[in-house]
Amino acid sequence: MDFDLSDDQRALKDGIATLLDGVLPLEATRSAEHRADVVDPTAWAALAEAGVFSLLVPESDGGVGFGLAEGTVVFEELGRVLAPGPLVATTALAPVLPAAAEGIAHAVIDAPGRSAAPPLLEHPATCAAVVVLPRIEQVAEEAVLVPVGDLSATPVERSLDPLTPLASLATPLPVGTPLEGIDTAALRQRIMVLAAATQVGIAGEVVAIATEYAKGREQFGRPIGGFQAIKHLLADALARxxxxxxxxxxxxxxxxxxxxxxxxxxxxxxxxxxxxWRAVAGAKLLADDAAITNARTAIQVHGGMGFTWEVPVHLYLKRSRVLASSFGTRSELADLLAALA
Amino acid sequence: MDLRYTDAEESFRSDLRAWLAEVLPTLPAKPAATDWPGRRAYDQGWQAQLFAAGYAGVDWPVEGGGRGASPIEQLIFKEECERAGAPYVGTGFVGLLHAGPTIIAEGTLAQRERFLPPILNGDEVWCQGFSEPGSGSDLASLRTRAVRDGDHYVVSGSKIWTSHAEVADHCELLVRTGPEDSRHKGISWLIMPMDLPGIEIRPLTTIAGSTEFAELFLDEVRIPVENRVGEENDGWRVTMVTLSFERGTGFVGELLESMRLLRSLTGLAQRTGAWGDAAVRKRIGALTASFDGLWALTKRNVSEAARNGIPGVGGTVFKLAYSEQGQQLTELAMDLLDRAGLAASGLDGADGQGELPNEELVDAWIKSISLTIAAGTSQVQRNIVGERILGLPKEKS
Structure with missing residues (x-):
């Protein structure tokens, strides 16, 4: 047993971090805030080239042939830089959808469920097709593929996350083409783990940002990070x-x-x-909590500056909300975990 | 990220599982919680069984007489013991987990030969004299004074939170041998036989009503100089060396016990109808996620210890997170008991459903209040995380 990253996994982490610092620096991503085409085709192509989308596809099918362990390493880094686009969906679908493996962007939405809201599609201008995934409690049903052109989609004027454009979809959704012969449960579990890893990246990055701020920002003649009131907030965030x-x-x-x-x-x-199921549900619940709570904490540590658009921490909070409301909400996950307790 | 056990580890597990299944049914009945001589005898009996089977001091190095198991085998040992319901270390705690490892690392040959075998075979019981009424989180301010008089130290002062003092043979004692304000630089580590004249033991009663702790009042107790472990005034380092024996398995038994309690609370909620309350189910779901996460973190800490010798970042955050989740767990228990939680002794359930587990749950609830206090308060733990891991400035420099 060695829980730590292997040498190869460490190299993968460093490699993807270097790539992202080059092609997706946050300042560049931020220049596309509130645009429909927030996903930069050049950056997306660089991710495809690096194997981000074919990561989980077996080598025999032309993929990278990694497992989800490596997937968590890569998606933590993608979360760290707030990489925009339907990354989780495209990578998770790739083993069962060759077009996704080639880097053609796909979205996944949960089948309409108990929420009052209409289905919302992320990155409608970027995605070629959407997979409608049965909700957790109906996991035995089939997932269906619907080309985006077949949807009746109305762009949402202003998204909560300025880096995640949305369209609301008219219901009932088109029937679509069933993805026959695929393991829907395994697909959902892949999606949940990659989304959770993205949340861990967010949770860790906001602590790093807030810690740097707390070391440099002085009030009452000393760095605010020396005050236990601030230090303890950040210690709890690190623990999460x-x-x-x-x-x-x-x-x-x-x-x-x-x-x-x-x-x-x-x-x-x-x-x-x-x-x-228990492992993935627990992982996503903890990761959703960590990302949301840590982002809020990071804003609090920044004080008034944290409430300004300029300081990027709010973008992490907003993205954590996007991920927490997708692929199993905290409420659904807690129910599932209780049933497996 | 490899979470497989090796074949050797799996056979360590299956041998242990088989041995526990054979030996546990032969144990005598557990003594009453307040019967300390009875508890000492019970714990000594169990330790003697472990010793005979080669499982005494699983985590001790071979040169100290232990089994020298790897951190991962230590994890398996604790997991299987908890699973089988084996007795806890009990009154053997200080000797096996603290004083013994200290003497292995820092004791002289004579000290090792005299003191280690009786810890391993259960013959002798130890207690700890570290904290003082005026020195809790700030241990380095301790004031119990030891003055050299020929071949002896003459020790006067008081100690608190000494567990099992009434039934202990020896006490690991921290004393001030340097000037009053010498802090870390003027402390020595002594072995104090508990039958020396001048030792007064006054039991403390906890809010749970239990009496495992005592205050010690020392009035010119004459301790032989040969009982000093390490150099004079080097006791702080000696104490810290022992802490480095921690291999990430420190709370494994407690964690697995909490996971078992959560399962039994789920059963209780289903029997009493509380399961129909969505809020109760959500709390159970959230606690399941947290304890599973802590179990995963334990494995990460243990494998880090196996590689680097210490559990790293995860060790400190584990204690912080586990204490809080443990308290939320027992709050849930009390909420499920409802008014039955007002009875701290056995109570028949409604509709003749047999006895409610209220005695056990109420006790777990009160004891859990100490989780965020004992072995480093959560406030001090947060300072450690903030300063040593995040690199934030100290409050006072």
């Missing part, structure tokens, strides 16, 4: 990140490695099917 990261990485390995799933199922007296 570390807990979520361990849960997300553990869930990824449980999905990747049947032997690990069997051992864990034995420890918790669950079936391996139950164990997989």
């Amino acid at each position: 990140t570390e807990l979520a990261r361990a849960a997300v990485q553990s869930a990824a390995v449980i999905l990747d490695d049947p032997l690990v799933a069997e051992r864990e199922a034995d420890t918790l007296s669950l079936s391996t099917v139950q164990l997989r």
Whole structure:
């Protein structure tokens, strides 16, 4: 057992971080705030070229052949720089949808459920097609593929996250083409783990930003980070990140490695099917909590400056909301976990 | 990110599981919680069984007489013991987890030969004399005074939070041998036999009504100089060396016990109808996520310890997160008990549903209040995380 990143995983992390600092610096991403075409085709092509979308596709099918463990490494970095676009969906679909593996952007939306809101499609101008995924409680049903052109989509004038443009979709949604023969549960679990890893990236980055600020900002003649009131907020935020990261990485390995799933199922007296759901649901719940709470904390540490548009922490808070409301809300996840407790 | 156990680790697990299944049914009945001589005898009996089977001091190095198990085997050991319901270390706690490892690392050959074997085989019990009424979180301010008189130190002062003092044979004692204001630089680490004249033990009663702790009043107690571990005035370093024995497995038993409690609360909620309350289900769901996350974090800390010798960042945040979740768990227990939680002893359930677990749950609730205090208050833990991990400036420099 060695929970730490392997040498290859560390190299992957460094490699993707370097790539992102080059092609997706936050200042450049921010220049497209509130635009429909926030996804820069050059940057997207660079991600495709680097294998971000074919990451989970077996080498025999022309992919990179990595597992979700490596997926969490990559998506944590994507979260760290707030990379825009339907990244989670495209990468998670790639093993079952060759077009996604080639880097053609795809979205995933949850089938309409208990929310009062109409279905909202992210990045409507960027996506070629959308996969409508059965909700967690109906996971035995089929996922369907709908070309974006077949949807009746009305752009939302102003999105909460200025880097995630939205369109509202008229219901009922078109019937679409069933994705036959795919493991819908496994697809949803991949999506949940990658979304959770993105949230861990957000949770960690906002702590880093706020910590730097707390070291430099002086009030009452000393750096505010020396005050326990500030220090303790950040210590709790770090604890949330570390807990979520361990849960997300553990869930990824449980999905990747049947032997690990069997051992864990034995420890918790669950079936391996139950164990997989419990691991991904718990991971996403902790990661959603960590991202949202840490982003709020980071704004608080910045004081009045944190409430300005200029300081980027609000963008992390808004993106964490986008991810927390997708692919299993905190309420749904808590219900699922209780059923598996 | 490899979470597999090796074949050797799996066979360590299956051998242990088989041994526990064989030996646990033969144990005597547990003594009453307040019967300290009975508890000492019970814990010594269990330790003797572990010793005979080669499981005593699983985490001790071989040169100290232990099994020298890897951190991952230590994790398996704790997991299997908790799973099987094996006795906890109990009154053996200080000797096995603290004094013993200190003597292994810093003791002389004579000290190792005299004191280590009786800890491992259960013959002798230790207590700890570190904290003082005036020195809690700020341990380095301790004032119990030791004055050299020939071959002896003459020790006077008082200690608090000494667990199992009434039934202990020895006390690991921190004393001031340097000037009054010498802080970390003037402390020595002594072995104090508990039968020396001048030691008065006054039991403390906790808010749970339990009596495992005591205050010690020391009045010119004469401790032989040969009982000093490490150099004079080097006791702070000696104490810190022991802390470095922590391999990320410190709270594994408690964590797994909490996970078991959560399962039993789920059962209780289903039996009592509280399960119909969505808020209760959400709390159970959230706690499930947190404890699973802590279990994952434990494995990360243990594998980091296996690689680097220390559990790293995760060790400090684990304590912080576990204490808070443990308290939320017992709050849920009390909410589920409703007014039955006002009875701290056994109570029959409504509709003749048998006895409610209120005695156990009320006790767990009160004891959980100490989670954010014992072994470093959460406030001090947050300072450590903020200063040593995040690199924030100290409050006072």
